[in-house]
Amino acid sequence: xxxxxxxxxxxxxxxxxxxxxxxxxxxxxxxTRLIEAGSMTECEHCGERVKFRARHRDMQxxxxxxxxxxxxxxxxxxxxxxxxxxxxxxxxxx
Numbered sequence: 001x002x003x004x005x006x007x008x009x010x011x012x013x014x015x016x017x018x019x020x021x022x023x024x025x026x027x028x029x030x031x032t033r034l035i036e037a038g039s040m041t042e043c044e045h046c047g048e049r050v051k052f053r054a055r056h057r058d059m060q061x062x063x064x065x066x067x068x069x070x071x072x073x074x075x076x077x078x079x080x081x082x083x084x085x086x087x088x089x090x091x092x093x094x
Contacts, residue, residue, distance in 0.1 A: 026071065030063045030092040032079065045081035063089045 037052045050060050061082040063075040077085065082092065
């Protein structure tokens with residue numbers, strides 16, 4: 001009598017295609033940060049330099065700007081100027 005050996009059925013070598021996650025839709029946003037020494041940027045609202053002052057803890061608003069979900073540029077504002085410009089990229093996060 002021949003012995004029967006149990007065998008596992010062969011698995012298909014084809015794998016199901018992996019689902020790609022939906023691309024994230026990036027939106028423009030603003031954050032508030034301390035102005036650091038050596039800052040060489042200009043305020044988008046008033047055109048003056050966003051400059052560091054040693055005895056003051058001045059804040060700036062930095063905005064990542066996206067167009068159609070693609071990053072295009074960074075804009076800097078004095079904190080007061082961002083408010084005067086009616087917060088073009090929404091309320092800044094801390």
